[in-house]
Amino acid sequence: MAREGNKTISQLDSSISTGDRVIAWPRMGNIDLSMEALVSSLGAKIVMPPPNTNKALEIGVRNSIEGICLPYKLNLANYIMALEKGANTLMMFQAPGSCRFGNYTKMAQKTLKNMGYKFDMVVFDMYQSKMKQTLRAFWHISHCLNPFRYYKGFSTGFNKAFAIDTAERLLFYTRPRELNKGDAERCYKKWYKIIKETSSILGCKGLKKRVIEDFKKIPIDKDKIVPKVYLLGEFFVLLDPYTNQEIEKTLGDLGVEVQRQIFFSDWLEHVLQPSLFYKKESHRERCVRYAQDYMKRAIGGECIETVGDTVYGARNGIDGIVHIMPFSCMPEIVAQNILPKVSKNEDIPILELVLDEQTGKAGNLTRIEAFIDLVKRKKLKKERNKELV
Amino acid sequence: MESKTTPKTIGIPRAISYFSNYPFYYGYFKGLGIEIVLSDKTTNATINNGCKHVVSDTCLPIKVFIGHVINLLDKGCETIFVPSLQSSAYKVNNCSKIRGLPEIVRNVINRKITIIDPEINKTEGISFKDFCLDIARRFDIYDSETINSAIKKGWETYNNFHKMTVAGLSYKEALQNALDGNLVTKPIEIVKPLSVVIMAHGYNLFDERISMGLIKKLEKMGVKAYTSLNITTEQAYDSIKEIGEIQYWANELELTGTAAYYMLNNRVDGIIALSAFGCGPDSLMVEEVQYHAKERGMSMIHLNIDEHTGEAGFVTRLEAFVDMMMRKKRKQIMSSDVINLMHTAVAISKKTNTKAEKSKEEVIKI
Numbered sequence: 180m181a182r183e184g185n186k187t188i189s190q191l192d193s194s195i196s197t198g199d200r201v202i203a204w205p206r207m208g209n210i211d212l213s214m215e216a217l218v219s220s221l222g223a224k225i226v227m228p229p230p231n232t233n234k235a236l237e238i239g240v241r242n243s244i245e246g247i248c249l250p251y252k253l254n255l256a257n258y259i260m261a262l263e264k265g266a267n268t269l270m271m272f273q274a275p276g277s278c279r280f281g282n283y284t285k286m287a288q289k290t291l292k293n294m295g296y297k298f299d300m301v302v303f304d305m306y307q308s309k310m311k312q313t314l315r316a317f318w319h320i321s322h323c324l325n326p327f328r329y330y331k332g333f334s335t336g337f338n339k340a341f342a343i344d345t346a347e348r349l350l351f352y353t354r355p356r357e358l359n360k361g362d363a364e365r366c367y368k369k370w371y372k373i374i375k376e377t378s379s380i381l382g383c384k385g386l387k388k389r390v391i392e393d394f395k396k397i398p399i400d401k402d403k404i405v406p407k408v409y410l411l412g413e414f415f416v417l418l419d420p421y422t423n424q425e426i427e428k429t430l431g432d433l434g435v436e437v438q439r440q441i442f443f444s445d446w447l448e449h450v451l452q453p454s455l456f457y458k459k460e461s462h463r464e465r466c467v468r469y470a471q472d473y474m475k476r477a478i479g480g481e482c483i484e485t486v487g488d489t490v491y492g493a494r495n496g497i498d499g500i501v502h503i504m505p506f507s508c509m510p511e512i513v514a515q516n517i518l519p520k521v522s523k524n525e526d527i528p529i530l531e532l533v534l535d536e537q538t539g540k541a542g543n544l545t546r547i548e549a550f551i552d553l554v555k556r557k558k559l560k561k562e563r564n565k566e567l568v
Numbered sequence: 569m570e571s572k573t574t575p576k577t578i579g580i581p582r583a584i585s586y587f588s589n590y591p592f593y594y595g596y597f598k599g600l601g602i603e604i605v606l607s608d609k610t611t612n613a614t615i616n617n618g619c620k621h622v623v624s625d626t627c628l629p630i631k632v633f634i635g636h637v638i639n640l641l642d643k644g645c646e647t648i649f650v651p652s653l654q655s656s657a658y659k660v661n662n663c664s665k666i667r668g669l670p671e672i673v674r675n676v677i678n679r680k681i682t683i684i685d686p687e688i689n690k691t692e693g694i695s696f697k698d699f700c701l702d703i704a705r706r707f708d709i710y711d712s713e714t715i716n717s718a719i720k721k722g723w724e725t726y727n728n729f730h731k732m733t734v735a736g737l738s739y740k741e742a743l744q745n746a747l748d749g750n751l752v753t754k755p756i757e758i759v760k761p762l763s764v765v766i767m768a769h770g771y772n773l774f775d776e777r778i779s780m781g782l783i784k785k786l787e788k789m790g791v792k793a794y795t796s797l798n799i800t801t802e803q804a805y806d807s808i809k810e811i812g813e814i815q816y817w818a819n820e821l822e823l824t825g826t827a828a829y830y831m832l833n834n835r836v837d838g839i840i841a842l843s844a845f846g847c848g849p850d851s852l853m854v855e856e857v858q859y860h861a862k863e864r865g866m867s868m869i870h871l872n873i874d875e876h877t878g879e880a881g882f883v884t885r886l887e888a889f890v891d892m893m894m895r896k897k898r899k900q901i902m903s904s905d906v907i908n909l910m911h912t913a914v915a916i917s918k919k920t921n922t923k924a925e926k927s928k929e930e931v932i933k934i
Contacts, residue, residue, distance in 0.1 A: 244851060244852075244855045245851070246846075246847075246848075246850070246851025246852075246854075246855075247851055247852070248848075278664055278848065279848050279849075279851075279852060281661075281816060282816055282852050285814070285816075286852065286855075289859070473671070473674070473675055474668075474671045475670070475671065475685070476652065476654070476667075476668075476671070476687060478652075478654075478664050478667040478668035478671065479661065479664045479667060480664060482664065482668065506625075507625065507846045507848065507851075509663060509664035509665055509848045510664040510668075512623065512625050512626055512664075512665065513664055513665055513668040513671060513672060515623045515625065516622050516623055516626065516672045516675060516676055517671060517672070517675040519675075520675040520676075521675075531623075533625065
């Protein structure tokens with residue numbers, strides 16, 4: 180029984196010379212902006228896989244096994260499309276111990292090799308010594324010796340992530356309150372383009388401020404009663420607009436302010452910063468604290484975040500929770516089992532949406548509309564009771 | 569004060585870790601002086617009870633587990649053992665649903681219940697010893713000598729059980745003997761025309777309702793079934809390495825390890841994978857083994873089960889698979905050198921016979 184576990188670090192393949200490397204990574208929300216800034220500042224060539232569409236999903240489904248979860252299918256499709264476009268180095272991070280996610284790279288490597296592609300997969304293992312692993316991976320793909328370039332890459336990458344996430348937060352706030360329909364969306368799209376094109380360090384540092392100023396100019400109805408809804412669930416589905424069928428937009432158009440707890444930039448900050456410099460309570464720690472009554476231990480994936488945020492939201496004036504997950508996601512199924520009790524004890528309505536390649540948009544829309552009606556009625560009742568008192 | 573006056577009994581549901589670890593639990597709790605109450609064997613009512621409490625996406629074994637917990641509560645046993653087996657070695661984790669089993673039980677059942685939920689998590693440094701100490705502490709036992717001797721007793725029962733299964737005893741016989749404190753090693757092995765290896769979790773395979781008596785059915789068809797209990801942990805671990813995989817799941821030894829061992833040694837004619845619908849680890853492990861089986865030209869079938877699985881369809885698929893293996897084997901024997909060898913052997917024996925007769929005749933002549 181006593182034996183040592185797997186201490187093997189992902190082996191790095193050096194058969195491709197640095198100059199010939201063409202780098203690609205799977206798509207996930209706005210991760211492209213930061214990665215592009217970082218990799219291009221290190222002087223490597225990039226190929227972007229086309230955005231996730233039905234066609235991509237079809238390729239992914241065709242080449243992967245039946246039982247695996249949706250994110251893998253899309254990741255695999257991204258790899259295949261990127262390899263077709265000429266990429267030869269694939270980047271991916273992995274976190275062993277969470278769920279099936281830790282096995283993605285292994286599976287993908289085998290599948291792609293079987294399909295006859297030649298490539299080098301660079302994997303960052305996000306279990307411990309994350310910064311070291313990350314630096315090692317980037318050194319491997321670029322062999323860049325100039326520390327200024329690393330500084331530039333990380334600085335612009337981080338700031339772009341912060342800026343785009345701020346823009347997204349403001350979009351969620353503004354969309355239900357805007358007076359002229361479509362203003363917020365247009366503003367967001369404009370800033371997405373600007374953030375993508377900015378490349379200087381100073382320019383990127385100022386982005387966040389400029390985004391906030393610009394969003395403030397949009398005329399909004401400040402007195403409108405807007406119910407607030409938390410969007411929780413699995414990391415990938417939350418961040419990928421194709422997979423979640425732009426649920427934020429749907430909710431916003433229905434007159435609801437969406438708040439998402441998981442943002443790429445928050446996660447980056449929490450994961451990459453050494454714990455010495457990270458003084459304030461991280462999102463995860465807060466979740467563990469709030470989930471205490473329902474869960475004693477973390478069980479991998481985002482289960483404890485989902486439960487903790489639900490409790491946090493219920494105690495801080497949130498009106499409803501929308502919980503989204505890919506079909507057969509193991510940690511989220513545990514969360515799904517726990518949430519009914521949370522909903523009852525904390526008096527908060529919860530909508531569960533399970534997404535997979537067969538999900539129809541219309542059916543989900545009906546459910547979302549019904550749920551929002553419920554949330555709104557509850558909110559109005561609360562407001563009226565307040566007035567009476 | 570209250571805990572001291574309560575009689576020391578613990579309810580163990582006949583599901584999940586019961587099937588692989590019960591000999592240890594039995595020896596350990598007995599050593600501590602705690603009485604064990606077991607739930608009844610799985611029936612349709614157990615599954616239905618479980619289904620009522622959890623969401624539909626949950627897999628069958630978890631539903632069965634909840635059914636057993638309810639069965640224990642109905643029996644009047646309120647202290648229930650629900651271990652959280654998080655990881656078995658550094659970076660080797662279990663499935664989230666097994667890791668979160670106490671969490672599910674705590675939130676799903678709305679009755680008076682005391683959950684004993686010790687944790688084992690070697691990635692985070694919570695060792696097996698802590699697991700045992702945690703159990704003892706819940707029953708107000710702090711004496712280290714008692715605990716140590718109980719652990720020893722637990723391991724003794726567990727090791728006896730495994731020695732017997734490795735020697736070839738069936739799960740039921742071995743368990744009964746181990747609990748009685750006997751060590752039987754049966755030397756006789758019945759030879760069957762075909763043999764298969766079943767890769768499945770213990771809680772799926774040895775629960776006769778879930779697996780629908782798969783081993784018995786195979787035996788009736790003239791097929792010898794090997795399971796994860798017939799090989800040692802080391803053999804399983806080495807086999808995973810030998811086929812070039814890395815152990816990622818805590819129960820990978822039971823599945824990939826077992827299948828790989830028999831595949832490498834060429835001791836079986838086929839592989840049967842039995843898994844519950846929606847099982848995360850299985851979806852990957854079965855795929856892995858399928859890939860290697862294809863390379864080696866070994867036949868393989870993947871049987872998926874859930875609470876709606878009908879027995880008739882299950883049997884048909886099994887029969888078809890066995891028929892196919894039989895035909896394959898016959899063809900192999902017909903086309904191989906064995907037949908030629910037999911012909912030559914017959915010819916040689918004829919020749920020698922004639923020679924002998926001739927010499928006899930000569931002798932007579934003389």
